[in-house]
Amino acid sequence: MTEPLPLEESVPNAARMYDYHLGGCHNFEVDRAAARRTEEVMPWVAAALRANRAFLGRAVRFCLAAGVRQFLDLGSGIPTVGNVHEIAHRIDPDARVAYVDREPVAVAHAASILREVRTASITHADFCDVDAVLAAPGVRDLLDLTEPVALLLVAVLHFLPDDDAAAALIARYRSALLGGGLLVISHATSDHDADSAEAAMGTYRSTDSPVLTRTHAEVAALFDGADLVDPGLVDATAWRPDTATGGHPGFWAGVGTLPPVRDTAVTRLDTPDPALGSPER
Ligand SMILES: C[S@@+](CC[C@H](N)C(=O)[O-])C[C@H]1O[C@@H](n2cnc3c(N)ncnc32)[C@H](O)[C@@H]1O
Numbered sequence: 001m002t003e004p005l006p007l008e009e010s011v012p013n014a015a016r017m018y019d020y021h022l023g024g025c026h027n028f029e030v031d032r033a034a035a036r037r038t039e040e041v042m043p044w045v046a047a048a049l050r051a052n053r054a055f056l057g058r059a060v061r062f063c064l065a066a067g068v069r070q071f072l073d074l075g076s077g078i079p080t081v082g083n084v085h086e087i088a089h090r091i092d093p094d095a096r097v098a099y100v101d102r103e104p105v106a107v108a109h110a111a112s113i114l115r116e117v118r119t120a121s122i123t124h125a126d127f128c129d130v131d132a133v134l135a136a137p138g139v140r141d142l143l144d145l146t147e148p149v150a151l152l153l154v155a156v157l158h159f160l161p162d163d164d165a166a167a168a169l170i171a172r173y174r175s176a177l178l179g180g181g182l183l184v185i186s187h188a189t190s191d192h193d194a195d196s197a198e199a200a201m202g203t204y205r206s207t208d209s210p211v212l213t214r215t216h217a218e219v220a221a222l223f224d225g226a227d228l229v230d231p232g233l234v235d236a237t238a239w240r241p242d243t244a245t246g247g248h249p250g251f252w253a254g255v256g257t258l259p260p261v262r263d264t265a266v267t268r269l270d271t272p273d274p275a276l277g278s279p280e281r
Pocket residue numbers: 014015018052053056074075076077078100101102103106125126127128153154155156159
């Protein structure tokens with residue numbers, strides 16, 4: 001990266017607040033103050049974020065065990081302990097990881113730790129601009145979309161307030177994943193503690209990245225057309241827990257299988273369109 005990215009240090013930002021809650025040091029005083037205000041109204045927020053992060057790690061290991069060796073991590077965040085490429089490369093050094101984030105600190109830090117890593121990239125983009133993400137060299141040149149890809153939308157969809165926009169976004173990415181793969185989602189919820197979630201959302205309204213929560217049914221709807229693997233959509237702490245699993249409820253989490261798009265294309269080619277008449281033999 002040659003140009004320094006523009007940085008807004010006077011307004012709190014969710015990526016840097018998340019970094020603070022996880023014990024990182026890539027945040028400013030304005031982020032720490034907003035994070036502390038969140039902790040006052042939601043004392044378990046850091047434990048819930050750690051549970052989300054631990055879910056991400058288990059989901060990555062699950063993807064590799066299922067034979068999926070490529071990851072498109074949308075809203076990848078500021079690198080911290082247990083980054084996707086580190087977890088993946090411990091299992092398969094050739095696994096490919098394309099990170100995407102819009103926050104300059106996240107992108108700069110990722111670029112610095114990935115300088116020597118051939119099989120992972122960081123793209124500075126808004127993941128809602130699907131064409132730009134898919135055309136970015138860090139994605140286009142790293143991932144083979146005709147092979148299975150794990151699409152990671154971990155703790156990011158609550159930044160999209162519109163249900164239709166969130167569903168349409170997932171559909172756009174899914175239509176590009178010709179080889180299918182796995183859809184990994186976690187999402188903040190108020191289902192367990194509506195009062196503190198409402199108060200915390202108030203804090204986030206003072207940031208450049210307001211959040212909203214969704215119910216279990218609303219998050220389940222985002223998996224439409226993907227088959228959820230066991231145990232389905234559950235709290236992040238309860239998704240295939242291991243001995244290290246702890247934390248606090250607060251995120252619905254699940255993994256769904258994505259069929260290859262080519263199956264649909266083959267079906268379409270094999271089934272003559274009556275409007276086009278019979279193919280010439
Ligand atoms: C809470 S962090 C989650 C990080 C990581 N996925 C995890 O679960 O540990 C959310 C990240 O999503 C990024 N983000 C939110 N909306 C985005 C968008 N529209 N485009 C790109 N990144 C986005 C933020 O900058 C932030 O780094």
